[in-house]
Amino acid sequence: MNKLSTTENPTAPAVLVRLRIAITLFFALGGFLFAGWAVRIPAIKEQTDASPGALGLALFAMTGSAVATMSFAGGLCRRFGSKQVTIATAALLSVSVVLPTFTHSAPALGLSLLLFGVAYGGIDVAVNSVAVDLVAAMNRPVMPSLHAANSLGSLAGAGLGGLLASFLSPTAHMLLLAPIGLVVTVVAGRMLLAHPLPGSHGTDDASPVRRLLPRFSVGVLLFGLIGLCAAYSQGALDSWVPLHISEDLGGSQGVAAAGYAVVQGTMTVGRVFGVRLLERLGQTRVVVFGGALACAGTLVAALAPHLPLVFAGLAATGIGLANIFPVAIARAGALGGPNGVAVASTLGYGGILLAPPTIGLLANEVGLPLALSLISFMVAAAATIGFVVRHR
Helix, strand or coil, X not given: CCCCCCCCCCCCCHHHHHHHHHHHHHHHHHHHHHHHHHCCHHHHHHHHCCCHHHHHHHHHHHHHHHHHHHHHHHHHHHHHCHHHHHHHHHHHHHHHCCHHHHCCCHHHHHHHHHHHHHHHHHHHHHHHHHHHHHHHHHCCCCHHHHHHHHHHHHHHHHHHHHHHCCCCCHHHHHHHHHHHHHHHHHHHHHHHHHXXXXXXXXXXXXXXXXXXXXXXXXXXXXXXXXXXXXXXXHHHHHHHHHHHHHHHCCCCHHHHHHHHHHHHHHHHHHHHCHXXXXXXXXXXXXXXXXXXXXXXXXXXXXXXXXXXXXXXXXXXXXXXXXXXXXXXXXXXXXXXXXXXXXXXXXXXXXXXXXXXXHHHHHHHHHCHHHXXXXXXXXXXXXXXXXXXXXXX
């Protein structure tokens, strides 16, 4: 992978600034809502009386529907416009986050998570497609900073969840988040639609089938594999770290939420500085060194017996993982537009699809700490592929 261009445009039109703000808000909203749900997984597990394996299968329904949606979301963006799909799926995400909290069994939980997964998969492809157009218009590798907004939103969602966990039920918590999400969708959506974005994708003249089916190249597939490994790691951490801290290490729900927040916080810091890192070090070093750091961090977080060491490992993992997935999505989008983003997201979140059930089923056999060590092998694989494709 070659070093990205360091060309800057200090006199970017005001319209690009406003569009960047709107896109940043949508990235932050996705992270905020998902994190608000994720930190309440221990309470939902208790509410549904689900075993680790049953909980993993219920989470599989969410990630499965998300990946299925990603596979044709690129076509929807080309048919209806990436901006329009972003707004529609953001509204759906804001509403559907409430549904899982009304369930009292693992099967019902899985069914309720299907719609949440559809919304999450759709907004992921759509907002990244808009972001790829923004990157091209600004002529700067700003994708990590946009993903930093997602991490910052996740940090805010996790922090708020930690504060509210002792006072509000999961249902009351999500009923608080839903109107916040809808208000942000309206505000950011109006900004997004008010201004054209050079290179933005709208309707095309392809046949209905070709509009929906993703098209891809070898380059897109390679970057998609890097995204798969990184997303698997993120998905496993999102789903299982709070439970690991609360059940294996005896932490309270607030401490469990803090563990999740450490990962998101350090990922945010890494992505805030990601633009400069990419410009100075290049993609290969960022991916390879980041993967090595995350590999070591996940081993410590999974196997250390004391919370301070676990938190240190989670911090190292967040910093290492920070820019791997944004690089994979940006390069795939540059190569293939919305379809490139769709293919890479589908492969990437295929990793998230695999994470909950594989970690959960493995935890039934060897315990959650050893099962979580599987994450280290995935981030090591991302670093290895990043080195192999360094000339692309």
